[in-house]
Amino acid sequence: MKIKKSPLKQFYAKFNDCLSFFQHTKIISQNTNKRQFTIEGTLSDSSLSRTYEIRVEYSGLTSRSPKIYILNLQTDVPLSQIPHVYGVNDDYIQICLTYPAYVEYRKENVFSESFFLWTVEWLVFFELFEITNTWFGNGIHLEVKKNENENN
Template sequence: MLRYLIQNRNLNDQAASVMVKFKEWKVSFGGYYIKAVGEIKPTPRSETYTVEVKFFTDEKKQPLIRVLSPKLVRNHKNEAIPHMYGQKYLCLFMPAFREFKSTDLITDTIIPWTSLWLYYYEIWHITDRWEGGGIHIENI
Protein backbone atom coordinates (compact mmCIF):
# COMPACT_ATOMS: atom_id res chain seq x y z
CA MET A 1 0.00 0.00 0.00
CA LEU A 2 2.78 2.46 0.90
CA ARG A 3 4.28 1.95 -2.56
CA TYR A 4 1.20 3.55 -4.12
CA LEU A 5 1.34 6.56 -1.79
CA ILE A 6 4.84 7.54 -2.86
CA GLN A 7 4.75 6.69 -6.55
CA ASN A 8 5.71 9.19 -9.22
CA ARG A 9 3.15 11.83 -10.05
CA ASN A 10 1.76 11.37 -13.51
CA LEU A 11 0.58 14.08 -15.87
CA ASN A 12 -3.04 13.73 -14.75
CA ASP A 13 -2.06 14.19 -11.07
CA GLN A 14 -0.09 17.32 -11.92
CA ALA A 15 -2.80 18.76 -14.18
CA ALA A 16 -5.55 18.08 -11.63
CA SER A 17 -3.55 19.74 -8.88
CA VAL A 18 -3.00 22.86 -11.00
CA MET A 19 -6.68 23.03 -11.95
CA VAL A 20 -7.72 22.79 -8.29
CA LYS A 21 -5.12 25.06 -6.66
CA PHE A 22 -4.66 27.57 -9.49
CA LYS A 23 -8.09 27.65 -11.13
CA GLU A 24 -7.28 30.58 -13.43
CA TRP A 25 -4.25 28.81 -14.93
CA LYS A 26 -4.53 27.07 -18.30
CA VAL A 27 -3.32 23.48 -18.56
CA SER A 28 -2.61 21.66 -21.80
CA PHE A 29 -1.17 18.25 -22.60
CA GLY A 30 1.67 17.48 -24.98
CA GLY A 31 2.61 13.92 -25.84
CA TYR A 32 4.94 13.53 -22.85
CA TYR A 33 4.39 16.66 -20.79
CA ILE A 34 1.84 19.08 -19.41
CA LYS A 35 2.14 22.80 -19.82
CA ALA A 36 0.63 25.08 -17.19
CA VAL A 37 0.42 28.81 -17.91
CA GLY A 38 -0.74 31.38 -15.43
CA GLU A 39 -0.07 34.59 -13.60
CA ILE A 40 2.08 35.11 -10.51
CA LYS A 41 2.31 38.33 -8.50
CA PRO A 42 4.96 37.78 -5.81
CA THR A 43 3.91 40.74 -3.63
CA PRO A 44 1.10 43.31 -3.76
CA ARG A 45 3.59 45.83 -5.20
CA SER A 46 5.08 43.43 -7.72
CA GLU A 47 4.57 43.15 -11.43
CA THR A 48 2.16 40.45 -12.55
CA TYR A 49 4.14 37.81 -14.42
CA THR A 50 2.79 35.27 -16.86
CA VAL A 51 4.76 32.06 -16.46
CA GLU A 52 4.89 28.71 -18.18
CA VAL A 53 5.72 25.47 -16.39
CA LYS A 54 6.39 22.26 -18.32
CA PHE A 55 6.36 19.00 -16.41
CA PHE A 56 7.61 15.88 -18.20
CA THR A 57 6.76 12.21 -17.78
CA ASP A 58 10.48 11.35 -17.89
CA GLU A 59 11.55 11.75 -14.26
CA LYS A 60 15.13 12.41 -15.41
CA LYS A 61 13.95 15.57 -17.18
CA GLN A 62 13.45 18.47 -14.80
CA PRO A 63 10.49 20.84 -15.12
CA LEU A 64 11.15 23.84 -17.34
CA ILE A 65 9.98 27.22 -16.10
CA ARG A 66 10.03 30.44 -18.10
CA VAL A 67 8.52 33.87 -17.79
CA LEU A 68 6.44 34.75 -20.84
CA SER A 69 5.72 38.34 -19.84
CA PRO A 70 6.83 40.87 -18.99
CA LYS A 71 10.21 40.16 -20.52
CA LEU A 72 12.89 39.62 -17.88
CA VAL A 73 15.68 42.17 -18.25
CA ARG A 74 19.22 42.67 -17.11
CA ASN A 75 19.86 45.10 -14.28
CA HIS A 76 21.13 48.66 -14.70
CA LYS A 77 24.73 47.33 -14.74
CA ASN A 78 23.77 45.14 -17.73
CA GLU A 79 24.56 42.00 -15.72
CA ALA A 80 23.04 38.71 -16.81
CA ILE A 81 20.03 37.66 -14.78
CA PRO A 82 21.19 35.32 -11.99
CA HIS A 83 19.94 31.77 -11.61
CA MET A 84 18.79 31.18 -15.15
CA TYR A 85 19.66 28.54 -17.70
CA GLY A 86 20.77 30.28 -20.88
CA GLN A 87 18.83 33.40 -19.85
CA LYS A 88 15.68 31.50 -20.86
CA TYR A 89 14.60 29.13 -18.06
CA LEU A 90 14.52 29.81 -14.33
CA CYS A 91 16.90 27.93 -12.06
CA LEU A 92 14.76 27.16 -9.00
CA PHE A 93 16.57 24.23 -7.41
CA MET A 94 19.64 22.06 -7.63
CA PRO A 95 18.69 18.83 -9.45
CA ALA A 96 21.70 16.96 -8.02
CA PHE A 97 20.35 17.59 -4.49
CA ARG A 98 16.95 16.10 -5.47
CA GLU A 99 15.11 19.12 -4.10
CA PHE A 100 12.35 18.33 -6.58
CA LYS A 101 11.34 14.70 -6.91
CA SER A 102 8.91 12.94 -9.20
CA THR A 103 6.66 12.38 -6.17
CA ASP A 104 6.25 16.16 -5.70
CA LEU A 105 3.37 18.19 -7.05
CA ILE A 106 4.40 21.28 -9.03
CA THR A 107 1.67 23.21 -7.18
CA ASP A 108 3.46 22.58 -3.88
CA THR A 109 6.98 23.19 -5.17
CA ILE A 110 7.65 24.62 -8.62
CA ILE A 111 4.90 27.26 -8.73
CA PRO A 112 5.58 28.66 -5.23
CA TRP A 113 9.33 28.53 -5.91
CA THR A 114 8.73 30.51 -9.11
CA SER A 115 6.96 33.21 -7.12
CA LEU A 116 9.87 33.33 -4.69
CA TRP A 117 12.38 33.48 -7.57
CA LEU A 118 10.47 36.43 -9.06
CA TYR A 119 10.50 38.18 -5.68
CA TYR A 120 14.30 37.84 -5.55
CA TYR A 121 14.54 38.98 -9.17
CA GLU A 122 12.75 42.20 -8.23
CA ILE A 123 15.01 42.67 -5.17
CA TRP A 124 18.07 42.07 -7.39
CA HIS A 125 16.97 44.96 -9.60
CA ILE A 126 16.89 47.24 -6.53
CA THR A 127 20.03 46.07 -4.71
CA ASP A 128 22.21 44.45 -7.42
CA ARG A 129 22.51 41.44 -5.08
CA TRP A 130 20.81 38.07 -5.50
CA GLU A 131 19.35 37.49 -2.03
CA GLY A 132 17.80 34.13 -2.90
CA GLY A 133 20.93 32.10 -2.15
CA GLY A 134 21.51 28.84 -3.92
CA ILE A 135 24.13 27.40 -6.19
CA HIS A 136 23.75 27.87 -9.91
CA ILE A 137 25.06 25.44 -12.48
CA GLU A 138 24.86 26.81 -16.04
CA ASN A 139 23.91 23.63 -17.89
CA ILE A 140 20.62 21.76 -17.56
Protein backbone atom coordinates in the same frame (compact mmCIF):
# COMPACT_ATOMS: atom_id res chain seq x y z
CA MET B 1 0.27 0.78 4.40
CA LYS B 2 0.80 3.61 1.97
CA ILE B 3 -0.80 3.17 -1.44
CA LYS B 4 1.35 4.40 -4.29
CA LYS B 5 -0.38 6.50 -6.94
CA SER B 6 -0.20 5.22 -10.47
CA PRO B 7 1.94 7.28 -12.88
CA LEU B 8 -1.19 8.37 -14.73
CA LYS B 9 -2.84 9.56 -11.51
CA GLN B 10 0.36 11.45 -10.62
CA PHE B 11 0.28 13.06 -14.07
CA TYR B 12 -3.32 14.24 -13.66
CA ALA B 13 -2.63 15.46 -10.11
CA LYS B 14 0.23 17.65 -11.39
CA PHE B 15 -1.81 18.80 -14.38
CA ASN B 16 -4.75 19.82 -12.15
CA ASP B 17 -2.38 21.43 -9.66
CA CYS B 18 -1.11 23.71 -12.46
CA LEU B 19 -4.60 24.56 -13.63
CA SER B 20 -5.69 25.57 -10.14
CA PHE B 21 -2.54 27.46 -9.09
CA PHE B 22 -2.26 29.99 -11.92
CA GLN B 23 -4.80 32.52 -13.10
CA HIS B 24 -5.85 32.82 -16.75
CA THR B 25 -4.51 29.35 -17.47
CA LYS B 26 -4.30 27.96 -20.97
CA ILE B 27 -3.24 24.49 -22.01
CA ILE B 28 -0.58 24.76 -24.71
CA SER B 29 -0.12 21.02 -25.15
CA GLN B 30 -1.08 17.81 -23.43
CA ASN B 31 -0.12 14.22 -24.22
CA THR B 32 -1.52 11.70 -21.76
CA ASN B 33 0.35 8.74 -23.28
CA LYS B 34 3.70 10.48 -22.84
CA ARG B 35 2.52 12.10 -19.58
CA GLN B 36 3.58 15.53 -20.83
CA PHE B 37 1.95 18.92 -20.69
CA THR B 38 2.74 22.56 -21.23
CA ILE B 39 0.59 25.13 -19.46
CA GLU B 40 0.78 28.93 -19.40
CA GLY B 41 -0.85 31.22 -16.91
CA THR B 42 -0.35 34.33 -14.85
CA LEU B 43 1.03 34.45 -11.35
CA SER B 44 0.46 37.19 -8.83
CA ASP B 45 1.13 37.05 -5.13
CA SER B 46 0.90 39.57 -2.30
CA SER B 47 4.69 39.39 -1.95
CA LEU B 48 5.21 40.46 -5.59
CA SER B 49 4.94 43.94 -7.09
CA ARG B 50 3.45 42.79 -10.39
CA THR B 51 1.87 39.90 -12.27
CA TYR B 52 4.06 37.49 -14.23
CA GLU B 53 3.37 35.25 -17.21
CA ILE B 54 4.55 31.71 -16.44
CA ARG B 55 5.00 28.58 -18.55
CA VAL B 56 5.32 25.10 -17.02
CA GLU B 57 6.63 22.19 -19.09
CA TYR B 58 6.33 18.78 -17.46
CA SER B 59 7.20 15.26 -18.57
CA GLY B 60 6.29 12.40 -16.26
CA LEU B 61 8.43 9.90 -18.15
CA THR B 62 11.72 11.53 -17.16
CA SER B 63 13.22 12.12 -13.76
CA ARG B 64 13.95 15.74 -14.65
CA SER B 65 12.29 18.61 -12.87
CA PRO B 66 9.55 20.52 -14.63
CA LYS B 67 10.82 23.51 -16.58
CA ILE B 68 9.53 26.87 -15.38
CA TYR B 69 9.73 29.92 -17.65
CA ILE B 70 8.97 33.59 -17.11
CA LEU B 71 7.51 34.90 -20.37
CA ASN B 72 7.79 38.45 -21.72
CA LEU B 73 9.64 39.71 -18.65
CA GLN B 74 9.41 43.49 -18.37
CA THR B 75 12.55 44.74 -16.64
CA ASP B 76 15.25 47.37 -16.98
CA VAL B 77 17.87 44.75 -16.10
CA PRO B 78 19.57 43.29 -19.19
CA LEU B 79 18.31 39.72 -19.45
CA SER B 80 21.87 38.43 -19.78
CA GLN B 81 22.65 39.80 -16.29
CA ILE B 82 19.83 38.04 -14.44
CA PRO B 83 21.36 35.35 -12.20
CA HIS B 84 20.03 31.93 -11.32
CA VAL B 85 18.57 31.04 -14.71
CA TYR B 86 19.13 28.10 -17.06
CA GLY B 87 18.43 29.92 -20.30
CA VAL B 88 17.63 33.36 -21.66
CA ASN B 89 16.26 34.67 -24.93
CA ASP B 90 14.12 37.61 -26.04
CA ASP B 91 10.83 35.84 -25.25
CA TYR B 92 11.50 34.09 -21.94
CA ILE B 93 13.91 33.13 -19.21
CA GLN B 94 14.05 29.60 -17.83
CA ILE B 95 14.49 30.04 -14.10
CA CYS B 96 16.68 27.83 -11.94
CA LEU B 97 14.73 26.36 -9.04
CA THR B 98 16.70 23.17 -8.39
CA TYR B 99 20.21 21.87 -8.77
CA PRO B 100 19.86 18.49 -10.53
CA ALA B 101 22.83 16.89 -8.75
CA TYR B 102 21.10 17.46 -5.39
CA VAL B 103 17.95 15.55 -6.48
CA GLU B 104 15.67 18.20 -4.96
CA TYR B 105 12.79 17.08 -7.13
CA ARG B 106 10.97 13.78 -6.95
CA LYS B 107 8.00 12.76 -9.08
CA GLU B 108 5.93 12.47 -5.90
CA ASN B 109 6.34 16.20 -5.20
CA VAL B 110 3.15 18.24 -5.31
CA PHE B 111 3.87 21.26 -7.52
CA SER B 112 1.97 23.75 -5.36
CA GLU B 113 3.98 22.64 -2.31
CA SER B 114 7.35 22.88 -4.04
CA PHE B 115 7.87 24.35 -7.50
CA PHE B 116 5.20 27.00 -7.34
CA LEU B 117 6.35 28.24 -3.95
CA TRP B 118 9.93 28.20 -5.22
CA THR B 119 8.81 30.19 -8.28
CA VAL B 120 7.27 32.89 -6.07
CA GLU B 121 10.44 32.91 -3.96
CA TRP B 122 12.60 33.24 -7.11
CA LEU B 123 10.46 36.18 -8.27
CA VAL B 124 10.83 37.91 -4.88
CA PHE B 125 14.62 37.52 -5.16
CA PHE B 126 14.44 38.82 -8.74
CA GLU B 127 12.52 41.94 -7.69
CA LEU B 128 15.10 42.58 -4.96
CA PHE B 129 17.84 42.08 -7.57
CA GLU B 130 16.23 44.71 -9.79
CA ILE B 131 16.54 47.22 -6.94
CA THR B 132 19.87 46.24 -5.35
CA ASN B 133 21.78 44.38 -8.09
CA THR B 134 22.42 41.68 -5.46
CA TRP B 135 20.97 38.15 -5.63
CA PHE B 136 19.78 37.18 -2.15
CA GLY B 137 18.76 33.63 -3.06
CA ASN B 138 21.03 30.75 -2.23
CA GLY B 139 22.11 27.89 -4.44
CA ILE B 140 24.58 27.26 -7.20
CA HIS B 141 24.61 29.63 -10.17
CA LEU B 142 25.24 27.76 -13.40
CA GLU B 143 26.59 29.17 -16.66
CA VAL B 144 23.64 30.65 -18.55
CA LYS B 145 22.75 29.76 -22.13
CA LYS B 146 22.04 33.06 -23.84
CA ASN B 147 20.42 33.71 -27.17
CA GLU B 148 22.95 35.22 -29.57
CA ASN B 149 20.26 37.58 -30.88
CA GLU B 150 19.57 39.11 -27.49
CA ASN B 151 19.50 42.88 -27.61
CA ASN B 152 19.15 43.56 -23.87
